[in-house]
Amino acid sequence: MIKKVIYVVLNAFFAALLIYALYIFLMQKNDFDAQKIVQNSALKGKTFEANVEEITLDGGNKAWLLAENSAPLVALEFCFDKSGFAFDDDTTQGLAQMAAEILSYGGGRYENTRLNDLLEENAIELDFKVSSDAFFVSMTTPKNNIKLAFDILKDVLFLPHLKPEHLEIVRRKQLTAIDMQNEKPEKVLNKEFKKVFYGSHPLSRSALGLKEDVEKIDIADLKNFYQTRFVGDNLIIAVAGDVTKDEAAHLLNGLFSDLPSSSESKNLLEPDANYQFEEYNINRDMPQVLAHFVAKGVKRLDDDFYALYIANEIFGGSGLSSRLNLIAREKEGLTYGAYTYLNDNKYAPMIEGSFATSKENYQKMRQILLEEWQKMADFGVTKSEFEAVQNNMLTSFNLRFMSLPDIASQLLYMQKKHLGLDFLKKRNEYVKNTTLNQVNAAAKKYFAIKPAVLTIGNN
Amino acid sequence: MFFALNARAELFDAKEMYLNNGLRVIVSENHKAPVAKVVLFYKVGAIDEISGKSGLAHLLEHLMFRGTKKVPASNLNEIMHQNGVEYNAYTSADLTAYHETVDISRLELVLFLEADRMTNLDISDEAFEGEQKIVFEERQQRIDNNPKSLFNEEVHHILWQNTPYAHPIAGFKDDIKRLTKEDALDFYRRYYAPDNAVLVISGDITPKEGFELAQKYFGKIDKKSDIQRRFDDDFSAVLSGGKYQIEKYLEHTNRKNIVLRYVAPSVLTDPKKAYALALFSSYFGESQNSYLKKQLVEKGKLVEASCSADIYSRGPGTFYVAALPIKNSDDVQNFAVLSDALKQAIERLMPEDVEKEKNKNMSWFVYIKDNPEDAAFFLGKMAALGFGLEDIQNYEKNIENVSFDDIQNTVREMIEKSKNVYTLCAPKEEL
Structure with missing residues (x-):
């Protein structure tokens, strides 16, 4: 028992x-x-205090400043709009790029060797570059060298030496780069894409320009470039870092004191962009096929911008968790990655995308792209997909303030795109106010027409 | 002189501690924005692969995104995305790093996820096979599509012959196809452990908070203690000699380019010489006023030229000089131009050049205070190579202590004794 x-x-x-x-x-x-x-989590969310101030300069230009003293550094970013390579004359294609390159060979009181010694010894980073529409200047300097940095910049920018021997160095480099444009398949594909998409419009050009033009561009062309492009009407300015509003105003007034206010700067004609070209392939012997595809997008201030942004994130913009990557990469193993993004340029906004896959997989990969594209138009996105992207956009907000050059670039972008001085205070509201219905309406509208595809390889 | 480094004692506001299981944790403060950078370095890379299994370290890095017992399948990607985390990973010859940029409110979450996949990896056969295909596609995209990249891989192999550095990080095509899930798990079990890793948290956090979180999430993971490395550190064959010259005519190549590569000292094989070489490299070809630019590019003897000293490795480092010759230049002369420049530069070097170069190099450290990402990678890489925090915080001393004689001796010795490979890549059909 x-x-x-x-x-x-x-x-x-x-x-x-x-x-x-x-x-x-x-x-x-x-x-x-x-x-x-x-x-x-003991570490609670905080929002970066983005107090952007506006400074009005003597000449009437505005500069945006975010004063931030956590590191003894100052970042300055500015650009002359309507001065990028698409604005080069038909007979001087490549001029803007040469005008940017030759500035690092000295100006005013600073001869080439001395200039570059001073920049390095004082840890001043100075960079000139061009995009299709603007000429960009960026400078980052330790706070204790800030006066020297602005002195140097003023001489280099407005009193460039433009010595013939330096022009020849710049010319040799640019001609070599033009020759090498066809070496990498991505570059060939990109060049061809701009040609088929923009036709003969200046936006179809590359920054490097044409061999025959670069061969004969001379000092007079460069002088003319600076005189017509470096004017107050084109100027947009942003500053971030360990500097007060008064200090910044003083430095910027000094820098731009001799700047002419205006010139007859031209606008580009509206391109007749070809969003629906027939698919074709550039023949090249290589193991993979690279594809570039495009469909109509929206401009930055369009009412559909946030809705389409979210739809695109879900489709192909969010990296490994996008629909395109979940199917083509993770499930099928067809590609190292397939990506789409919004190109919000003001002339011909696009949803652009690209992928690479072994040539025997190309048809399958292409089919996945087109099927998923169609599904966006037919069925839109789910509530949980929508909420995931919304969450992503809200929780990643602070990441844009990682470094001072990041912050200055952000302020410049906000001005170029006319987002408003209070954009950083309002941005999260814009995201929160976007609804699932709006996203689905945008998906239906912009994914209705299948993308035009261009490839390189021998598929 | 121009000592811009007025805040040098605080190059990094960093503190470190070791958990009981051997995990080294470094916290670096930067309170500009409520964000943090997390970098987890494992002291394992392509040089730890055995021959015939190249690409294994890299494949495992990919598999680390394919699920654990607690976070199955690809939930990791979904969670990272939903929480606004920017994340990625990379594999080098020496190290493997996983890194995240996060809003401070998501720091705990990514620490949980990193701790989880340090010990709980659990991948299905399908996930393994899928990822094997993906790394194969990655290899084709990065290397095989481009004849110059493929050629560089061959040259790399010639330079490092039978040493572990000969493995391409992406893996040889045939090797990638033969790797098995068991290979990957064996590699994982052997090298992924707290006592073979360094965790860096950099951003809006105090050391105390950082250490507590590290303890909370990583503290319970068992140490491995006896990590059996297969890494073979006999580099005598590549450190002493052999000079190779290779000419190759390639498709899709429109201009000639020339490269001279030397096996060189590294911060681990010979720190004094490594820093001497780094300073020389800076003088010789890294800036617009360097010897190569002034004497060759500005005088029209080359279109472009530059050099770099790769000194942060577990085995020997590499010194590269690369140039684009003038169109229609003579191939025999091209080689002479580079090798003579190297010899002449070291003959003409003056003690004052060295002092100037030191000041320039040290002045840039001020930027590390601005960007928590740069700080995290620098701290993490040096720590993973085995340097103490004090050494890293006093990093400028390594540069300050280099003497004029150190540079002359190091560079002369390298030119005379080290194995080197000179290559000329030219268009298959002259333009």
């Missing part, structure tokens, strides 16, 4: 133990809850 009782008790005990062990095991398997970790 007692034996039996012990037996039953023991059995019950082991059964309970087993259930408990199973419970622990299951709990361990399921004890992960990302939301819970975030909610219980």
Whole structure:
């Protein structure tokens, strides 16, 4: 009897133990809850205090400043709009790029060797570059060298030496780069894409320009470039770092004191962009096929911007968790990655995308792209996909303030795109106010027409 | 002189501690914005692969995104995305790094995820096969599509012959196809452990908070203690000699380019010489006023020229000089131009040049205070190579202590004794 009782008790005990062990095991398997970790985290979310101030300069130009003294550094970014390579004359294609390159060979009181010694010894970073529409200047300097940095910049920018021997160095480099444009398949594809998309419009050009033009561009062309492009009407300015509003105003007034206010700067004609060209292939012997595709997008201030931005993130913009990558990369292993992004340029906004895949996989990959594209138009996105992207945009907001050059670039972009001085205060509201219905309407509208595809390889 | 480094004692506001399981944790403060950079370095890379299994370290890096017992399948990507995390990973010859940029409110979450995949990796056969195909496509995209990249891989192999550095990080095509899930898990079990890793948290956080979080999420993971490295550190064959010259005529190549590569000292094989070489490299070809630009590019003997000293490696480092010759230049002369420049530069070097170069090099450290990402990678890489925090914080001393004689001796010795490979890449059909 007692034996039996012990037996039953023991059995019950082991059964309970087993259930408990199973419970622990299951709990361990399921004890992960990302939301819970975030909610219980001792480190709570804070929003970066982005107090952007506007400075009015003597000549009437505005500069945007974010004063921030966590490191003894100052970042300055400015650009002359309507001065990029698409604004080069038809017979001087490549001029803007040469005008940017030759500035690092000295100006005013600073001869080539001395200039570059001073920049390095004082840790002043100075960079000139051109895009299709603007000429960009960026400078980062330790605070204690800021006066020297602005002195140097003023001489280099407005009193460039433009010595013939330096022009020849710049010319040689640019002609070599033009020759090498066809070496990498990505570059060939990109060049061809601009040609088919923009036709003969100046936006189809490359920054490097044409060999025959670069061969004969001379000092007079460069002088003419600076005189007509470096004017107040074209200027947009941003500053971030360890500097007060008064200090910044003083430095910028000094820098731009001799700047003429206006010139007859031209506008580009509206391009007749070809969003629906027939698919074709550039033949090249290589193991993969690279594809570039395009469809109509929206300008930055369009009412559909945020809705389409979110739709695109879900489709192909968000990296490894986008629909395109979940199917083509993760499920099928067809590609190292397929990506899409919004190109919000003001002339011909696009949804652009690209992928690379072994040539035997190309048809399958292409089919996935077109099927998923169609699904966006037909069925839109789900609530959980929508919320995931919205969450992403809100929680990644602060990442744009990582470094001072990042912040200055951000302020410049805000002005170029006319987002408003208070954009950083309002941006999260714009995201929160975008609804699932708006996203689905945008998906339906912009994914209705299938993308035009261009490839390189021998598929 | 021009000592811009007025805040040098605080180059990094960093503190470190070791957890009981051996995990080294470094916290670097930067309170500009409520963000943080997390970098987890594992002391394992392509040089730890055995021959025939090249690409394994890189494939495993990919598999680390394919699921654990707690965060199955590709949930990791979904969670990272939903929480606004910018994340990635890379594999080098020496190290493997996983890194995240996060809003401070998501720091705990990514620490949980990193700790979880340090020990709980659990991948299905399908995930393994899928990722094997993906790394194959990655290799084709990065290397095989482009004849110059493929050629560089061959040259790399010639320079490092039978040493572990000969492995291409992406892996040889045939090797990638033969790798098995068991290979990957074996590699994982062997090298992924707290006592073979360095965790850096850089950003809006105090050391105390950082250490507590590291303890909370990584503290319970068991140490490995006896990591059996397969890394073979016999580099005598490449450190002493052999000079190779290779000419190759390639498709899709429109201009000639020439490269001279030397096996060189590294911060681990010979720190004094490595820093001497780094300073020389800066003098010789890294800036617009360097010897190569002034004497060759500005005088029209080359279109472009530059050099670099790759000194942060577990084995020997590499010194490269690369140039674009003038059109229609003579191939025999091109080689002479580079090798003579190297010899002449070291003959003409003056003690004052060295002092100037030191000041320039040290002045840039001020920027590390601005960007928590740069700080995290620099701290993490040096720590993973085995340097103490004090050494890293006093990093400028390494440069300050280089003497004029150190540079002359190091460069002369390298030119005379080290293995080197000179290559000329030319268009298959002259333009």
